[in-house]
Amino acid sequence: MRQELEYVYEVYKSGSLSKAAEKLYITQPALSMAIKKIESSIGMTLFDRKVRPFQLTEAGWLYINAITRIKKIEAELTQRIGDINDLQTGHVRIGGSHYINSYILPPVLSRYSQLYPGIALELVEHSSAVLTKMLEERAVDLTFSCNQLFMKDFERYPMFSDRILLAVPRAHPFNRRYRAFALPPRGVMNGHHLHGDCPALPAERCGELEFISLMPGNNLHDRMLQIFAAVGVKPRLKIELSQLATTYHLAAGGFAAAFVSDRMVTAAATPLCFYRLDSPLATRQFYALLPSRDYTAKAVRRFIQLVGEVLRPKARA
Numbered sequence: 001m002r003q004e005l006e007y008v009y010e011v012y013k014s015g016s017l018s019k020a021a022e023k024l025y026i027t028q029p030a031l032s033m034a035i036k037k038i039e040s041s042i043g044m045t046l047f048d049r050k051v052r053p054f055q056l057t058e059a060g061w062l063y064i065n066a067i068t069r070i071k072k073i074e075a076e077l078t079q080r081i082g083d084i085n086d087l088q089t090g091h092v093r094i095g096g097s098h099y100i101n102s103y104i105l106p107p108v109l110s111r112y113s114q115l116y117p118g119i120a121l122e123l124v125e126h127s128s129a130v131l132t133k134m135l136e137e138r139a140v141d142l143t144f145s146c147n148q149l150f151m152k153d154f155e156r157y158p159m160f161s162d163r164i165l166l167a168v169p170r171a172h173p174f175n176r177r178y179r180a181f182a183l184p185p186r187g188v189m190n191g192h193h194l195h196g197d198c199p200a201l202p203a204e205r206c207g208e209l210e211f212i213s214l215m216p217g218n219n220l221h222d223r224m225l226q227i228f229a230a231v232g233v234k235p236r237l238k239i240e241l242s243q244l245a246t247t248y249h250l251a252a253g254g255f256a257a258a259f260v261s262d263r264m265v266t267a268a269a270t271p272l273c274f275y276r277l278d279s280p281l282a283t284r285q286f287y288a289l290l291p292s293r294d295y296t297a298k299a300v301r302r303f304i305q306l307v308g309e310v311l312r313p314k315a316r317a
Helices: 001-015 019-024 028-042 060-083 097-102 106-115 128-136 186-187 203-208 218-229 246-253 300-315
Strands: 092-095 119-125 144-145 153-167 209-214 236-241 257-261 272-278 284-290
Touching: 001 019, 001 028, 001 060, 001 186, 019 028, 092 097, 092 128, 092 203, 092 257, 092 300, 097 106, 097 119, 097 203, 097 246, 106 300, 128 144, 128 284, 144 300, 186 272, 203 218, 209 218, 209 246, 218 257, 236 246, 246 257
Parallel strands: 092 119, 092 144, 209 236, 209 257
Antiparallel strands: 144 284, 153 257, 153 272, 153 284
C-alpha cells in the first residue's frame, strides 16, 4: 500500500506518467499499470489524463490529502525519535533561493556541521513560491522569505536583513556625475552605506540608466518596479534574468546597472560603484518559515538559532 501511495504522489507532483516513472526508477508501463490497479480497486479515476499536466479528480484530491497527512505524521515521528538522541542524529531539510543558499547560509551550514556532525543536512534550491509549497507539504523543514505573501500560513521568525543597492559598472559616466553618492566595494563591505551620514541617491536618478532586471515574480524585481513607480520613472530594462548572482556578475562585467543585495559585495576589487537608495523599500527583512502548528524537531530549532547567532555580527540596519 505504501508503494502505491508513493506512485500516486509522484504522478501528482510530476504531472505526467513519464516524468514520474523516471523519478521512481520504474518503467512507464509498470507505473501506468499500478495507477490503473488502484483506480480499479476504488472504482474511480485519480487523474484527468485528457489535460497536460495531469489534473486530479475529486477522488484524486482525497488521495493526495490523505497522503500529505501520512507524510506529516511520519515526518513528525521521525523528528520525535531523533530528538531522543539530543542532536546526535537527525536530518534537516533546508529550502532556499539561490541567493540564500549562496550568500547567506554557507557559514551557517559549516558551523552547524561542525557542531552536530551526526545530523544530515539537505539543501533544496527553488523559488520562494515553490519552497513555501514544499514547506506546506513538509517536503522541507524550513525555508526563508522576505515576501509577506508567502508568510501568512506559517510560523515565522526574524532572521536577518539586507539592503538593496544600485550597482553601476565602474566605467559608466553616471559615476562621475554622482560621485558624491558613490561607494566603492570596500565601503559597502565596511557597512558605510548603513550609517546615517551616508548620502542616499535620489531614486529618480536611476531613470538615467539601463538595467539588468530579475524576472517578474522575484521579490527584488517587484521592489525595483515599486521604487521606480514611487518617483514616477519608467525603468529602462536591457535584459531580464532568473538569478540574482548572474545579475550581479553581469553588472560587474559592464553590461548594465542593477539592483543588488549588499550581502553580495564580498570582494574589494569588484569593478562596480554602489549607491544607497533613498527608499524604504531598499531594506528587506528575511524570516525563517516553519509549518504552523506542527511539531518542530530540536535539530531544526537549533538550526534557526544558529542562523541568528552566525549572522548577528553582520546584522544590517
